Amino acid sequence: MILPIYIYNHPVLRQRALPIRHVDDAIRALADNMFETMHNANGIGLAANQVGLRHAMIVVDISDMDEGDSTPPLCLLNPRIAASSETEIEYEEGCLSVPGIRDLVVRPDAVTVEYDDLELRHHRIEASGLLARVLQHEIDHLNGVYFFDRVSPVRRALLKNKLKKIERGNFECSYPTVHPVVNDEARL
Ligand code: NI
DSSP states (O other): OOOEEEEETTTGGGGOBBBBOOOHHHHHHHHHHHHHHHHHOSSSSEEGGGGGGBBBBBEEETSSSSSOOOOOOOEEEEEEEEEEEHHHHEEEEEEETTTOEEEEEEEESSEEEEEEEETOOOOEEEEHHHHHHHHHHHHHHHHOOOOOSSSSSSHHHHHHHHHHHHHHHHHOOOSSSEOTTTOOOOOO
């Protein structure tokens, strides 16, 4: 099922996610729905608060990106960054919750991420390149952080008017959305 994606500046996008301690049918269905929602929006990552839920869950699928990467689609519960490389790189990011805005963000080039799978088995993965980038962006969402929070102050000042427009509900999307001004469905 395709879920509507919550748009800036909906309060749920500033809330911290809550750990998932038990996996039931609802959590498994959410994982399926988040993959479907992300693919429908041509995204490569999605966090649960982007569909209005405070579960600590993200989905990532970079298998279509042309990097020679064979990373399978991943669903991560309770993900956290355990270690980051000292080397940082600049890369252009966008976000399904911030339509029409892209900007350069500096982040560590590689990260170690710990997470649980849908059987609550613990995993530790080393990620670099695009996968590391998407994981950091999505884990930020679970902490209420947007990519533009990490844009340099000068560039962020340039984004201010664009963000105001989105905040007022002046944006276009090819996928279903929930916006606090336009159509808050109060699903929380
Ligand atoms: Ni995002």
